[in-house]
Amino acid sequence: MNRMIRTAAAQMGPISRDETRVSAVVRMIALLEQAAAQNADLVVFPELALTSFFPRWFMPDQSEVDSYFETEMPNTVTAPLFRRARDLRVAISFGYAELHRQDGILHRYNTAILTDRAGQILSRYRKVHLPGHGEEEPWRPFQHLEKRYFEPSPFGFHAADALNGRIGLAICNDRRWPETYRELALDGAEMVLIGYNTPRHYPPAPEHDHLQDFHNHLSLQAGAYANGMWVIGVAKAGVEEGCDLIGGSAIVAPTGEIVAQAKTLGDEIILADCDLTRCAEIRANIFDFAQHRRPEAYTRIAARNGQ
Ligand code: ING
Numbered sequence: 001m002n003r004m005i006r007t008a009a010a011q012m013g014p015i016s017r018d019e020t021r022v023s024a025v026v027r028m029i030a031l032l033e034q035a036a037a038q039n040a041d042l043v044v045f046p047e048l049a050l051t052s053f054f055p056r057w058f059m060p061d062q063s064e065v066d067s068y069f070e071t072e073m074p075n076t077v078t079a080p081l082f083r084r085a086r087d088l089r090v091a092i093s094f095g096y097a098e099l100h101r102q103d104g105i106l107h108r109y110n111t112a113i114l115t116d117r118a119g120q121i122l123s124r125y126r127k128v129h130l131p132g133h134g135e136e137e138p139w140r141p142f143q144h145l146e147k148r149y150f151e152p153s154p155f156g157f158h159a160a161d162a163l164n165g166r167i168g169l170a171i172c173n174d175r176r177w178p179e180t181y182r183e184l185a186l187d188g189a190e191m192v193l194i195g196y197n198t199p200r201h202y203p204p205a206p207e208h209d210h211l212q213d214f215h216n217h218l219s220l221q222a223g224a225y226a227n228g229m230w231v232i233g234v235a236k237a238g239v240e241e242g243c244d245l246i247g248g249s250a251i252v253a254p255t256g257e258i259v260a261q262a263k264t265l266g267d268e269i270i271l272a273d274c275d276l277t278r279c280a281e282i283r284a285n286i287f288d289f290a291q292h293r294r295p296e297a298y299t300r301i302a303a304r305n306g307q
Contacts, residue, residue: 003276005163005191008035008043009232011249013266014240015052021077024050027267028094029084034269036088041117041163043085043269045094046236047172047195048110050078053236054097055145056199056243058136065149069099069108073121086119091163095171095195097150098126110150112169112195114162123160125169126153129177140203142243146173159189165276168229172196175233176215179301181223186289190276191230192223198235200244212246217258225256228282230274238265254279 010031015024028045035043048054054068073096074082085092091114098111109126116122130152132144157180159168168189174180175194184192200212208215216233224231230253237247249262251272260270283289 001277003164004041005165005230005274005276006039006041006271007191007230007232007251007274008038008040008269008271009234009249009251009260009262010035010043010045011235011237011247011262011264011266011268011270012046012049013236013238013264014245015050015236017052017054017057017241019052021050025077025081028081031267031269032081032084032088032090032092035271036090038269038271040090040269040271042091042093044193044232044234045092045195046234047095047112047197048097049094049195049236050096052241053197053243053245055132055149056142056241058143058145066099066108069097071099071101073098073113074119082115082119085115086117089117091115091117091122093169093193093195108150109153110146110171112171112193114160114167114169114193116162122162123158123167123169125158125171126151126155127171127174128153128156128180129173131173141201142199142203144199157183157187159184159187165190168192170194172198175219175223175231178223178226181227181229181231185227185229185283189227189229190279191232191274193232193234194220195234196236197240198246200246213248216246216248217250217252220250220252221256221258224252224254225282226287228254228279228287230254230276230279235262237262254282 095112114123134147168184251260260272
């Protein structure tokens with residue numbers, strides 16, 4: 001008996017610096033309704049879906065940085081999205097900048113959430129792998145200051161029971177690290193949702209700029225195959241404030257095959273029927289962890305971060 005999730009990747013085009021969160025939410029609701037009209041069960045939006053990708057700018061004034069963060073979720077701006085998803089009985093996932101007060105201390109995370117079909121938040125993930133740099137580097141045509149603006153998650157990776165399966169969350173750079181998928185697979189994830197904002201130009205290695213689309217799909221497909229999981233990669237795409245962001249949103253089967261792929265660099269829904277029982281084709285055979293993995297031989301992976 002199959003366990004089907006009709007999954008939509010809701011790719012978004014550029015969000016300009018002066019575009020309001022209300023405008024971004026209106027676009028998200030339009031994509032949600034388009035997916036629901038095709039009977040989607042789940043709609044996945046990009047990383048930092050409510051605002052422009054602000055880590056591209058050096059902002060010395062912390063109050064300006066904090067203007068890109070949400071202090072609660074849902075909130076007045078996103079409530080219409082949660083309400084519409086609830087009314088349409090569709091689960092949603094999206095990324096946003098989270099300002100989280102814990103024991104009087106402020107924490108800033110690059111966060112993604114997943115709701116159930118009733119608009120209730122089931123799972124909240126904070127980004128583990130923060131790329132880029134912590135200080136302004138004027139030599140770059142644009143900054144990538146995630147290490148300055150966010151704290152890396154202390155909570156690691158976890159899957160949640162959702163939609164009659166187990167679903168994990170990851171964010172952007174996480175998708176490049178094999179550890180991300182293995183940690184989630186070992187927590188029973190059958191599907192991983194990954195929003196991203198990926199500039200085509202990578203200033204430290206411009207000779208790789210032409211490989212960004214390849215590296216995107218390589219990462220998503222390798223993670224899916226080596227862990228027998230559905231992987232949903234969802235771009236914020238297009239030329240956003242002069243920065244060319246790749247598209248290529250894709251739905252990847254546990255075999256590593258891309259079963260749906262975005263064709264534009266704008267707001268676009270792609271859809272696929274994801275049968276979670278297909279994970280077994282991989283996880284009961286070539287990547288049967290219990291039968292074949294040798295953790296006692298993998299001593300370096302969790303023991304240290306470098307050479
Ligand atoms: N963005 C990029 C990503 O990992 C990047 C950073 C760009 C890394 C290009 C390598 C090449 O896709 C985020 N937000 O992590």
